[in-house]
Amino acid sequence: MAFDGGRLAPGAVRDWCGTMPVHRRLLDSDPGYARAREEIETFTYDAAREDPPPLGLVTIPTVVHVVWSRPEQNVGDEQVASQIEILNRDFRRRNDDVAILPPVWAPVAADADIEFALVDVTRTRTEVAAFDTDDGVKSARAGGADPVSPDTHLNLWVCQLGGGLLGYAQFPGGPLETDGVVVTFTAFGSSGTATAPFDLGRTSTHEVGHWLNLRHIWGDDGDGCGGDDFVADTPNQGGPNYGKPTYPKVSCANGPHGDMFVNYMDYSDDAAMVMFTRGQALRMAAALRGPRSALLAAAATS
Amino acid sequence: MTPPPAALFRRWVHVREEDAEGVRVYRPADRPLPPARGRDGIEFRPDGTFADLRPGPTDAPVASVGRWTAPARDRLALAYPPGARSAGAPTGYEIVELTPDLLRLRAV
Numbered sequence: 001m002a003f004d005g006g007r008l009a010p011g012a013v014r015d016w017c018g019t020m021p022v023h024r025r026l027l028d029s030d031p032g033y034a035r036a037r038e039e040i041e042t043f044t045y046d047a048a049r050e051d052p053p054p055l056g057l058v059t060i061p062t063v064v065h066v067v068w069s070r071p072e073q074n075v076g077d078e079q080v081a082s083q084i085e086i087l088n089r090d091f092r093r094r095n096d097d098v099a100i101l102p103p104v105w106a107p108v109a110a111d112a113d114i115e116f117a118l119v120d121v122t123r124t125r126t127e128v129a130a131f132d133t134d135d136g137v138k139s140a141r142a143g144g145a146d147p148v149s150p151d152t153h154l155n156l157w158v159c160q161l162g163g164g165l166l167g168y169a170q171f172p173g174g175p176l177e178t179d180g181v182v183v184t185f186t187a188f189g190s191s192g193t194a195t196a197p198f199d200l201g202r203t204s205t206h207e208v209g210h211w212l213n214l215r216h217i218w219g220d221d222g223d224g225c226g227g228d229d230f231v232a233d234t235p236n237q238g239g240p241n242y243g244k245p246t247y248p249k250v251s252c253a254n255g256p257h258g259d260m261f262v263n264y265m266d267y268s269d270d271a272a273m274v275m276f277t278r279g280q281a282l283r284m285a286a287a288l289r290g291p292r293s294a295l296l297a298a299a300a301t302s
Numbered sequence: 303m304t305p306p307p308a309a310l311f312r313r314w315v316h317v318r319e320e321d322a323e324g325v326r327v328y329r330p331a332d333r334p335l336p337p338a339r340g341r342d343g344i345e346f347r348p349d350g351t352f353a354d355l356r357p358g359p360t361d362a363p364v365a366s367v368g369r370w371t372a373p374a375r376d377r378l379a380l381a382y383p384p385g386a387r388s389a390g391a392p393t394g395y396e397i398v399e400l401t402p403d404l405l406r407l408r409a410v
């Protein structure tokens with residue numbers, strides 16, 4: 001059996017699978033978490049009003065955890081590098097495909113001034129065939145890999161996710177021991193196991209957007225028009241867009257330009273999402289000033 | 303009330319690219335599935351409850367738990383919890399096909 005440098009993790013502890021959904025329910029209903037999220041939104045609102053000077057370039061130290069049970073899931077260093085390169089292009093508006101933008105949105109497409117520096121790749125062999133969103137992949141005890149200094153690092157887990165899920169994230173304000181983003185191995189980077197139409201690394205761009213406090217562009221209210229992403233320069237939009245929509249795609253009386261389906265925080269295919277807005281960049285900067293300020297402090301001293 | 307077939311009671315994921323002619327196609331959540339952004343799902347439980355699963359604000363599915371009844375062996379009536387993000391979701395289904403690998407539902 002192929003085994004190149006990984007370490008054999010203990011198999012999933014049997015009772016763990018039963019207790020983790022409880023943890024998830026607590027997270028969803030825990031008053032402490034709800035309060036933390038409220039405080040973060042108040043801070044973010046105030047930061048947008050006060051319009052503080054730009055942070056300048058912020059480089060986030062990043063640890064990639066490759067957790068695998070079948071050899072093809074043990075994605076190579078070159079594929080990891082391709083993902084870091086994509087994050088650096090997308091968060092700096094250096095992606096060539098920004099050229100596909102309908103001209104109306106080109107002026108609001110933002111350089112978020114955030115980069116990612118790969119500091120380590122961990123490799124963990126697991127007996128878990130597919131991980132759920134119960135955060136098992138983030139715990140050595142559950143067959144995954146523990147995060148590394150999540151207060152000062154982005155932790156990015158790559159594994160087989162179940163249920164056809166591409167990835168999921170955690171907002172600022174959640175438990176430190178599960179902080180980071182998870183991406184399924186066929187939607188990671190742009191080489192190796194990356195598979196169309198999710199083979200341009202945009203799942204990670206989307207998830208890291210959440211990790212820096214961005215909401216879905218349609219406002220997370222199903223297909224309704226009442227939801228908000230708390231960003232002023234994204235149009236109000238009904239539900240998520242899938243595939244590669246054609247401009248203009250109008251919903252919620254948002255014509256003539258319609259939905260901003262080219263935004264990384266929609267559900268379009270990788271080749272169709274090419275931008276963050278200025279408002280989204282400001283919201284991410286507020287996350288770095290506030291709930292994720294330990295990243296800034298660490299960057300300043302490194 | 304005739305209970306629905308036991309094979310119904312599991313977590314199903316909506317594979318919307320296989321939908322055809324008003325029939326929704328679901329596959330078992332614990333089998334390999336083609337990845338997609340924003341898959342919804344439904345889990346039927348023998349205790350009379352079901353979980354309506356939608357992508358949450360950080361993409362992990364979030365469940366709203368409601369109650370199902372079976373007016374006939376191939377019919378399901380769904381009652382969603384108040385305030386659920388299920389506006390516009392069907393309140394009744396005809397079970398068109400049910401096997402261990404496939405569930406096809408038509409909204410009625």
